[in-house]
Structure formats: C-alpha cells, structure tokens
Amino acid sequence: MADFELIVLGCSTWGDGALQDDFVEFYNAMSKEYFEGKKTAVFGPGDSESYPDFFCEAVVMIEKKLRECNAEVVAESLKIDGDIEPALGEAQSWGLGIAKAF
C-alpha cells in the first residue's frame, strides 16, 4: 500500500452480507498503518432484489473499515445491482471521474 496514493477496492457480496472469500484476509489486515491518509474508493456488485437487507454489504463494510483506518473516501461507493454487463459504462465513468479528480 505504501507505493500507492489512490487505492480502489472492489468486492462482491456473498452469503447474507459477507465479503467474497478471497477478500477476507485482506480485509482483516486493513489497518491505519496501511491506509491512514490514503485516497480510496470502493465498488462492488450485488443483488438488491434477492438480498434487500444486505445489498452490497461488502462495499459498506469496506468503506466503513477505510474510514476507521482514517483513509479519505474520495467518491461515493459504486454499488452495481444485478447483471454487471449493462453497468460497465457506469463503472467506467465512475473510475474515470475518480482518476480525473485525482
């Protein structure tokens, strides 16, 4: 993390509001040591129809953790609902917006 000033994290949500398995180790290791003062943003896909109470909960969890680590969250988190193919344009605009602001 030390080499980067802007860190964009992406994670889908599984179970009932759980992180995807391969993100758990990284999540547990997130600390001020790595994220204090860093510019960050979070995105992830989910499904609001099937999981209305846990929609994109992984995104919510990661954003919360970043704030606890005193990172700066520079953009509203991108939550992609359902099929990701139609949302690719939105995701690209979101990423470009962050890159331009940076």
Ligand SMILES: Cc1cc2nc3c(=O)[nH]c(=O)nc-3n(C[C@H](O)[C@H](O)[C@H](O)COP(=O)(O)O)c2cc1C
């Ligand atoms: C078993 C299972 C549990 C899921 N749990 C959630 C959830 O809690 N919240 C949510 O927003 N989406 C949930 N999803 C939706 C996935 O996040 C979504 O299918 C995935 O991000 C999109 O990737 P895919 O196109 O490979 O399915 C779940 C999907 C499955 C199959």
